[in-house]
Amino acid sequence: MRKIIITTVLLAIAAGCSERFPEPKNIATVSFVFQENNGTKVVSINDNTISNMNVFVYDATTKAKVYSEYRYGTISSISFEAIPGQKYDFYFIANCGNLLSETYTSTSDDLKQYKISITGPTGFAKKGDIIAMSGVSLQQGILSNSSLAILLMRCVAMISVDFDLSALSDVSSFKVTRLQMKNVPNTMSLFAPSSASQSTDILINGESANYSDLTKINDGKTVSLYMFENMQGDLLPENNLQSGKCFDDTNRYSELCSYMEIDVDYRSSKSYGTVTYRCYLGSDLTSNFDVERNHNYFVTIKPSDDGLDENSWRISKTMLNYYVSEIVMNLDTDLYYGQKYTICADIYPTEATNKNLAYSYDNNFIQIQNGIITPLNAGTTTIIATSCDGSMIKDTISVNIIKEITGLQIQNLGSTLVCGTSVRGDVYIIYNNTNTREWISPDKCSWTCDNEGIINLSTTNKLMLYGMRLGIVTISCEYNGYTGSHTITTLNGITKIEFEPEELYFTYLSTFTELEVYLTWNTDPSTKRKMDNRDFVWYLIDDLSREWFYVNEKGEITSLPSELGYSYGELCCEYKYNRNISSSILISSSIYY
Incomplete structure (x- = not known):
C-alpha cells in the first residue's frame, strides 16, 4: 500500500457568517491557499468538493480561541486582531456544517477531542456525497498581510478494489454479488489519530457496493468504498503468512479491526454456490491493521486455479455446494431371485452436497426402487448409478440374476382331514434353497397318491382334497424333475x-x-x-x-x-x-x- 495525500485548490468565495470579537487595534488579514496534487485525484466521487468551511484561530500559547468563522463554500481569507510576535494555530473543518456554537471549540485542546460520527454505512461515503475534511497550520506568526498554504486531509480512507481472474482455471462462473466494508468505526477524531477501542465504536456493516458498482467490478473495473480511520497498529508482529492475518472469534480484535467481505456467485466443474472472501486491511499483508485517513488502499483480488485456496484472503465455503466427482457402487455380482438387495455406494468427495443417485438398468431382470434391488428373472443386467446434482457422474456394474429351482412344496393342507370335508392347498416352486417360493398351478404338475380311496384328489386349477375314509395318505407332485409331497391323516366324521x-x-x-x-x-x-x-x-x-x-x-x-x-x-x-x-x-x- 502507498500513502497518497489528496489535496486541491479551491478559491471560490461565498457569503457566510462569522463570530467577531471586539474591534482590534491591529488588524491582520490572512489569506489561504488550499493546495492540490493532481496525481492523486479520484474522479469517481466528489471527494474534492467543499460545500462549507469552519475556521478556528487559537493563541498557540494559551490555546484560547481568538477568532472563528463559518461560510458556505470555502474561505479564502480572514481578518482578526493579531498581536505582533504572537503565534497562532489555525484549524479548518470542511463539509461538517456550522460548528461555531459548539462548546468544544473554546480551546484548541477541546477541538482536538472533537469527533464526527455517523449512524449508518452510507453516512460519509454514498456516491456523489461530499466528504468531511480537516486541516491545520500551527505556530504561525502573523503579519498584517499573510498567506498560508493549507493541506486539507480527507477524514476517510478510500479502499479501491478490482479483480484479476486471469489465473483461474476450471471456473465457469465467478460473479461478485456483494462487496462490503465490515467492522468500520462510527466516529473519528478530526485532529488526532483515531481508532475503535470497543465494540460500541464499530458499525458491523459498513459501506457496500451498489448495483452499478457490482456491474463495474464484474466488468473488470475498479470500485472504491470509504470508511473512517481505524489505527489499530501492529497486532501480529510474529506472523509472516498472508493467510495468518486473522483472529479467532474469541479475540477482541476480531470485533475492532476493519476488513473487506466479498460474496461471489461461483461455479466450476467441482462445486457451485456462494464463496465469501474476507481480508483484513492494513499497511501490510501480514501484521499491521492500520487504516489511515486520506489514504487510498488498492486491493486487487487475484484468485488462482479453482479460486478456493486461501492466500491473502480468508475464504468461507460454508455456502458452497460440491458436485459429485466419483461414484463407486458396492454390490455382489451374483443376486438371487427372491432376495432383496440394498445398493451401497461410496460418493466422492465426501463433502458432496447432493448425494442422491438415480438408478437405471437395461432389461426387466430386476427392479430398483429407492435403492433396493428386487431380482425378477434369471440373466445378466447392467445397473447404472447417476448423480442427481447435475454433474452427470456415473458408475456401472454388471450383475447375474440366479433363479434356480431347488424343490417343490405342498402347503396349506394341514396334517388332518375329517372325512366328508375338503381342504384347499397350494403348490410352490422353491428357488435357490431358500424360503423364496413362487405359486404354480397344480394342473402343471404330475400327481400320485400312495393310498387310494382315502381321499379324492382334484388338481384342476386348484388343489383340492376330499376326505373319503379313515387312513393315512401321502400325495406327491412332480414338476421339471423336482418333487414335493405331503402326508395327511383322515379322521372320522x-x-x-x-x-x-x-x-x-x-x-x-x-x-x-x-x-x-x-x-x-x-x-x-x-x-x-x-x-x-x-x-x-x-x-x-x-x-x-x-x-x-x-x-x-x-x-x-x-x-x-x-x-x-x-x-x-x-x-x-x-x-x-x-x-x-x-x-x-x-x-x-x-x-x-
Missing part, C-alpha cells in the same frame, strides 16, 4: 348311514334288489353322499330263521321263500373303514296262493 328305500318288501320268488346307501358327515345334511355298496360289510338277521333271504357283497338281496307264508328280518351293514358305523333296514316277504 361320519354320523349316519341311510338307505333308499328305507324298507324292502318281497312278494314273489328270486328277486335281487340293490339298495342305495348314503353316508352323512358332521350332522350336516348337505354332506350326504351316495356310496359304493362294496365299501360296506353286509349281513342278515332272519327273525323266523326260515332263511328266506340272501345278501351278497354288493348288498344285493334275494328273497327265496321255501314255503308259503310270511317272513321278515333285518338287513345290516357296517362301513368297512370304520366298523363302528353301522345301520340296518327291515325286510319282509310273503308268498300266498
Whole structure:
C-alpha cells in the first residue's frame, strides 16, 4: 500500500457568517491557499468538493480561541486582531456544517477531542456525497498581510478494489454479488489519530457496493468504498503468512479491526454456490491493521486455479455446494431371485452436497426402487448409478440374476382331514434353497397318491382334497424333475348311514334288489353322499330263521321263500373303514296262493 495525500485548490468565495470579537487595534488579514496534487485525484466521487468551511484561530500559547468563522463554500481569507510576535494555530473543518456554537471549540485542546460520527454505512461515503475534511497550520506568526498554504486531509480512507481472474482455471462462473466494508468505526477524531477501542465504536456493516458498482467490478473495473480511520497498529508482529492475518472469534480484535467481505456467485466443474472472501486491511499483508485517513488502499483480488485456496484472503465455503466427482457402487455380482438387495455406494468427495443417485438398468431382470434391488428373472443386467446434482457422474456394474429351482412344496393342507370335508392347498416352486417360493398351478404338475380311496384328489386349477375314509395318505407332485409331497391323516366324521328305500318288501320268488346307501358327515345334511355298496360289510338277521333271504357283497338281496307264508328280518351293514358305523333296514316277504 502507498500513502497518497489528496489535496486541491479551491478559491471560490461565498457569503457566510462569522463570530467577531471586539474591534482590534491591529488588524491582520490572512489569506489561504488550499493546495492540490493532481496525481492523486479520484474522479469517481466528489471527494474534492467543499460545500462549507469552519475556521478556528487559537493563541498557540494559551490555546484560547481568538477568532472563528463559518461560510458556505470555502474561505479564502480572514481578518482578526493579531498581536505582533504572537503565534497562532489555525484549524479548518470542511463539509461538517456550522460548528461555531459548539462548546468544544473554546480551546484548541477541546477541538482536538472533537469527533464526527455517523449512524449508518452510507453516512460519509454514498456516491456523489461530499466528504468531511480537516486541516491545520500551527505556530504561525502573523503579519498584517499573510498567506498560508493549507493541506486539507480527507477524514476517510478510500479502499479501491478490482479483480484479476486471469489465473483461474476450471471456473465457469465467478460473479461478485456483494462487496462490503465490515467492522468500520462510527466516529473519528478530526485532529488526532483515531481508532475503535470497543465494540460500541464499530458499525458491523459498513459501506457496500451498489448495483452499478457490482456491474463495474464484474466488468473488470475498479470500485472504491470509504470508511473512517481505524489505527489499530501492529497486532501480529510474529506472523509472516498472508493467510495468518486473522483472529479467532474469541479475540477482541476480531470485533475492532476493519476488513473487506466479498460474496461471489461461483461455479466450476467441482462445486457451485456462494464463496465469501474476507481480508483484513492494513499497511501490510501480514501484521499491521492500520487504516489511515486520506489514504487510498488498492486491493486487487487475484484468485488462482479453482479460486478456493486461501492466500491473502480468508475464504468461507460454508455456502458452497460440491458436485459429485466419483461414484463407486458396492454390490455382489451374483443376486438371487427372491432376495432383496440394498445398493451401497461410496460418493466422492465426501463433502458432496447432493448425494442422491438415480438408478437405471437395461432389461426387466430386476427392479430398483429407492435403492433396493428386487431380482425378477434369471440373466445378466447392467445397473447404472447417476448423480442427481447435475454433474452427470456415473458408475456401472454388471450383475447375474440366479433363479434356480431347488424343490417343490405342498402347503396349506394341514396334517388332518375329517372325512366328508375338503381342504384347499397350494403348490410352490422353491428357488435357490431358500424360503423364496413362487405359486404354480397344480394342473402343471404330475400327481400320485400312495393310498387310494382315502381321499379324492382334484388338481384342476386348484388343489383340492376330499376326505373319503379313515387312513393315512401321502400325495406327491412332480414338476421339471423336482418333487414335493405331503402326508395327511383322515379322521372320522361320519354320523349316519341311510338307505333308499328305507324298507324292502318281497312278494314273489328270486328277486335281487340293490339298495342305495348314503353316508352323512358332521350332522350336516348337505354332506350326504351316495356310496359304493362294496365299501360296506353286509349281513342278515332272519327273525323266523326260515332263511328266506340272501345278501351278497354288493348288498344285493334275494328273497327265496321255501314255503308259503310270511317272513321278515333285518338287513345290516357296517362301513368297512370304520366298523363302528353301522345301520340296518327291515325286510319282509310273503308268498300266498
